[in-house]
Each structure stands twice: as C-alpha cells, then as structure tokens.
Amino acid sequence: MDKDLPLPGLTLKKQHVLVWSVFIILILRLLFIGLMGPMPQDAYYYFYSEHPALSYYDHPPAIAYLLKLFTFFLGKKVFALKLADSVVTFFSVFVFYKLSQCFLSRHRAQKAFLLFFSTFMVTILSLVSTPDTPLILFWTLSLLSLYHAVFLNKNIYWIWSGILMGLAFDSKYTAILLPFGVILFLLLSNEHRKRLLSPWLWLSFLLLIITSLPVIIWNVQNGFASFKFQSSGRMQNMGDGIHISITNFFGVIGHQSALLIPVLFLSFFWFLFKTIKRYGFNPLRIDAQKLFLLCFFIPAFAGFLGISFITWVKLNWMMPAYISGIIWISMYFNARWIRIQLIVSLVIHLLLAVEILFYPVPVRSDDTWMGWDQLSEKVAVLKTDYPDAFIFSADDYKTSAELNFYLNGEMIYSKNVIGEPALQFDYIGTDLNKLKGRDALYIDSDPGFNNDLKENKAPSLLSDYFDSVIELEPILIKKDSRTVRKFMVYQCKNYHPPK
Numbered sequence: 001m002d003k004d005l006p007l008p009g010l011t012l013k014k015q016h017v018l019v020w021s022v023f024i025i026l027i028l029r030l031l032f033i034g035l036m037g038p039m040p041q042d043a044y045y046y047f048y049s050e051h052p053a054l055s056y057y058d059h060p061p062a063i064a065y066l067l068k069l070f071t072f073f074l075g076k077k078v079f080a081l082k083l084a085d086s087v088v089t090f091f092s093v094f095v096f097y098k099l100s101q102c103f104l105s106r107h108r109a110q111k112a113f114l115l116f117f118s119t120f121m122v123t124i125l126s127l128v129s130t131p132d133t134p135l136i137l138f139w140t141l142s143l144l145s146l147y148h149a150v151f152l153n154k155n156i157y158w159i160w161s162g163i164l165m166g167l168a169f170d171s172k173y174t175a176i177l178l179p180f181g182v183i184l185f186l187l188l189s190n191e192h193r194k195r196l197l198s199p200w201l202w203l204s205f206l207l208l209i210i211t212s213l214p215v216i217i218w219n220v221q222n223g224f225a226s227f228k229f230q231s232s233g234r235m236q237n238m239g240d241g242i243h244i245s246i247t248n249f250f251g252v253i254g255h256q257s258a259l260l261i262p263v264l265f266l267s268f269f270w271f272l273f274k275t276i277k278r279y280g281f282n283p284l285r286i287d288a289q290k291l292f293l294l295c296f297f298i299p300a301f302a303g304f305l306g307i308s309f310i311t312w313v314k315l316n317w318m319m320p321a322y323i324s325g326i327i328w329i330s331m332y333f334n335a336r337w338i339r340i341q342l343i344v345s346l347v348i349h350l351l352l353a354v355e356i357l358f359y360p361v362p363v364r365s366d367d368t369w370m371g372w373d374q375l376s377e378k379v380a381v382l383k384t385d386y387p388d389a390f391i392f393s394a395d396d397y398k399t400s401a402e403l404n405f406y407l408n409g410e411m412i413y414s415k416n417v418i419g420e421p422a423l424q425f426d427y428i429g430t431d432l433n434k435l436k437g438r439d440a441l442y443i444d445s446d447p448g449f450n451n452d453l454k455e456n457k458a459p460s461l462l463s464d465y466f467d468s469v470i471e472l473e474p475i476l477i478k479k480d481s482r483t484v485r486k487f488m489v490y491q492c493k494n495y496h497p498p499k
Contacts, residue, residue: 018339021346022117028349032127033082035356037369040398042081042129043405044424046071047397050404051428055170055218057226058423062134062171076408082126085133089126092137093117099144100327102151103289112330114338118345119260121319123352131172132316138168139320142178143296150185150192151289155200162204166211173230174320177300179205185295188283222427244309252308255315260322261348263341264329268301271329290328297325362484364447366398371477371485375399376406378475379443383410386491389439392417394461399445399487400425418465419498432497440466440492443475449486452476458490466492 048056048064049071055061070084071077093116100112116122125133142164149157161182168175182204186196195201209216219227257265275294279285286294300321304313355361359370379391391407393399394415403412416422417432417440442462458469470491477485 014339018114018342021342022114025118025342025346025349028353029086029123029126031353032123032356033086034079036078036082036127037372038078038081038402038405039128039369040366040401042078043372043401044397045129045131046076046081047401047404048424051424053218053427054214054221055226056424057222057427058229059131059172059226060170060215062138062167063129063131066134067129076405081129085129086126088133088137089122092125092133092140093122095137095140095144096323096327099140099147099323100330102144102147103293103327104330108330111333111335111338112327115264115330115333115341116322116326118342119264119322120345120348121259121322123349124259124316125319130316132319135168135171135175136319136323138164138171139175139178140323142168143324146182147292149200149204150195150292158198158200158204159207162207163211165204166208169208169212170215174300174317177296177320179208180299181296184299185292188295189288189291190284191288225427246309248310248312249305249308252305252313256318259315259319261341261344263337263344264326267329267333267337268325271332272298274332290331293324293328296323297321297328301325359479359484362479362482366395366445366447368485370479372402373406374477375443375475375485375487376403379403379441380407382441382472382475382489383407386439386441389441389491390435390495391441391443393443393445394418394420395445397423397425399443403443417495417497418461435495436497438495440495442469442490442492444488444490446474446486446488449483452483452486455488462490462492465496465498467494467496469493 045059045063046067048059048061049068052064052068053061056064066084066088067081070080070087074080074083093113096116097109097113100109104112124130125136142161145157145161145164148154149161165175165178168178182201183196186192186201215226219225253265259265275286283291283294298321300318304318304321307313356369363370383389383391390413391403391410392413392415393403394417397414400412400414403410411430413430413432413435414422414425416426416430417435442459444459452474454471454474456471458471462469470493472489472491475487475489476483477487
C-alpha cells in the first residue's frame, strides 16, 4: 500500500499532515485575493492597461493585456487584479506538473509539485501583478513544448515553441534566456546536436521574432527606450566602475531563501556540488534530459548570482530558473525534506495571514498593500479645498500609480513634473506645458517617519518649478489607533514646467 502513497517513505499520518498543509496554504492564498490591498505594482501595471500600447517603457505588454482583460469583465477592482494573477498562476502550477511528468516518475512528479507549490514565489506570483506572472506561464509552456519537439521528435512543436517563447518575451525580457537555453543544450548534447541544422529550429526562432514584434516595433518607434533602459540603463545604475559587494551577494541569498523557503533554495547548492563532483565540468557526460533541465536553470541561477557581486539583483529576476531547477532537484529530494519544506511554508503563510489581517509589523517602505485606499480618500477630500490644483508625487511610480487607480477621472502626475525620468509616465503623451501657471498638491510618502508632525520645511527639489511651497498637515494612515504610514502634503504655487 505504501507504493500508492504520494510520498513513499512517510507514514500515512505524516502524509495527512502534508495534505492538510497544502490545503491550508491553498485556502490562505485564495483568501489573500480578497484581503490584500493593491500593491504599487498592481496599480502601476493597471496604469499600463489604461494606456494601451504595443509595449511599455520598463516592460513588455503582457501584464497590461492580462489586467485589462480581467478588469474589462469584472470592473476596476483590486479583487479583479488579484484574481487575474491567481488564475494565471494556477495554470502555471498545472503546466509545471505536466512538465515534471515528462522527466520524472509519478511519485517524483508529485514531489516536484509539492516543492513548487510550497514556495513563497507562487504566492507572490498569484497576488502581485508583475510581468513575472505571465512570464512564468509562457516560460513553462515553452519548456513543455520544447520537450515534445526535442525528445518526442514532434516537429509541429517547434512552431508552438517559437510562438510561446515569443509570448514569454512579450511578458518580460528575461525570456531571451529561452532561445539561449535551446542553443546551449543542442551544442552540449551529442545526441541532439544535429538539430542545430534543422530548419524547424530556425523556423521556431523566426516565429519567436514575429510574436515579439509588438515589443520590437514599440522600441523602434521610441528610440529603443525600453531596450536601453533594461541594458545600458541597468549598467549605469552601478555607478562609476565595478565594485565588488559581498553584502549584495548575501542579500540575494537571503531574499531567494525567503522566496523558495530555505530548505529548497540551499539544496540547489548542495546538489550542484554533487553533480559537479560526479560529472566534473564535462556536460557531455550528463544524461540528455537532465542536461536539458540544467541548461534552463544554471545560466539564470549562476548568472544572476554572479552579477550580484557587482549590482543588486531583484527578488524576481531568478524566478524562471526555478521551473526546470525544481524538476531537476526533485530527482534527489527525499520525502523527509519535502515534509520540512511544507511545514516551514505553512508557518510562513500563517504569519503572512496575521500580517495582512492585523499588520503587527508595519512595512517601512512604499512596497506595501496597507493604506492606499485611506490615502486616496483623504487626498480626494483635500482636492475639494484646492479644486484647481493638479496632484503629483515623486517617489518613483508608487504613490502616483496608487492614486491614479483610486481617484477615477483625476490624472495624478509623477516626477516628470520636476524634470526627472518617470518611467511609463513619460510615454503617455502628457503635455506638461498645459499645467503652466497652475497650483499643485505634492504628496510625498515618508515611509521611515518618526512622528505624526509636520516637517516645517519644504523639499528643495520643488524650488525650481514653483514660486512658493506651503506645507500642509500630513496625511496619517491608521490601523486601529496606530499610525502606520505618513504622507507629507505641500501646496505648490504657480508651476513652471521643465524646459
């Protein structure tokens, strides 16, 4: 009878614990859809969708199209945004399981499913609107299609692979690693290297380019602004010269451990060490199916870890690597460690539930779901006292995007008002000269606030664009009787647009 249990090696009682853990995590994720407020990313990518375009400044368009689809049918609601992310992530998990069955036995595929499902990565993908949500779906579908093309010799799947890789690129530029992984695998595999000369492979790449045309055309029309931002722009953020930072590296280790749960993340290092010990640095000795998985895991995983020594690697950059990485590691992961992974995951999700419901630990950052609705209500009231003033903020895109989401019919401007680059806000056709001579209300988030009082000084960044600046009473965001967020408010007189 043990053979029929999902995880042979664990008692029936322990497996029941795992089943309940999975069930509770699923229920919590569904509850979070209705309980969480909008993250700034939700509002910003919805802002994308309100300005339809072939592509956008800092990312391709898939997330905008996804949010537009759901809000078209369900209305402009936070619930609709979260549901869009959750539905797409559900399909990602389902396709992941189908992909794992291509490489693993039934029991090992179940292990892979449990490992993937338990990660905090799936929670983030299902609750926060980012380009990674559609990227992970199309990345996983691409790998599934490539498996059928390569290992089952079904040439029609090269066509599907090209289209799916193109849709992944329409989601996020990280998808460029997909064709790179295909070429790398074919170069390293003695058995499949002959496919490099196959017309089906190059037809697949042609379809990738055709499917990516919306992004390419937008960049051509806009001076390759998005490509520059994601390449040379990222390099410029490093500052003068290259500086080695151990702190950044350990920061990445920390947030990736939180993303995957430490049990799973740290295991990658152990099993990579075991693989190198067994095969050395000769990939020709590795079984073709394992090599396929590693070619879509190691370049992103090792590459981003490597550049973390010279720049900050964001939480989501390594996500696609974990699709094939988790399937590969499931070949070796035992039931005991999966049990620990799930229990730790359950504890983390329960703690997140407490945080969402009671907010015991205020987030000292604008990257929070808390208080944006309160802020919008208070700004709307404030606007009635200054009906002719326009509203803007300059904390990147976050406050502007949230206020745009909540304040229907009122355009909230960003830091392009004061002559600074403002991401997509620079590409929606705004003519700042039409604001010349008008007064403004400047809303400035103060995430690290120490008190509820006024600052009694005006931000110097406003002086070149307004005749005078008057500080008003701050907007305080409350949770029960506690002040959890603070926004400074300034009345700015007689606007002079940047030249």
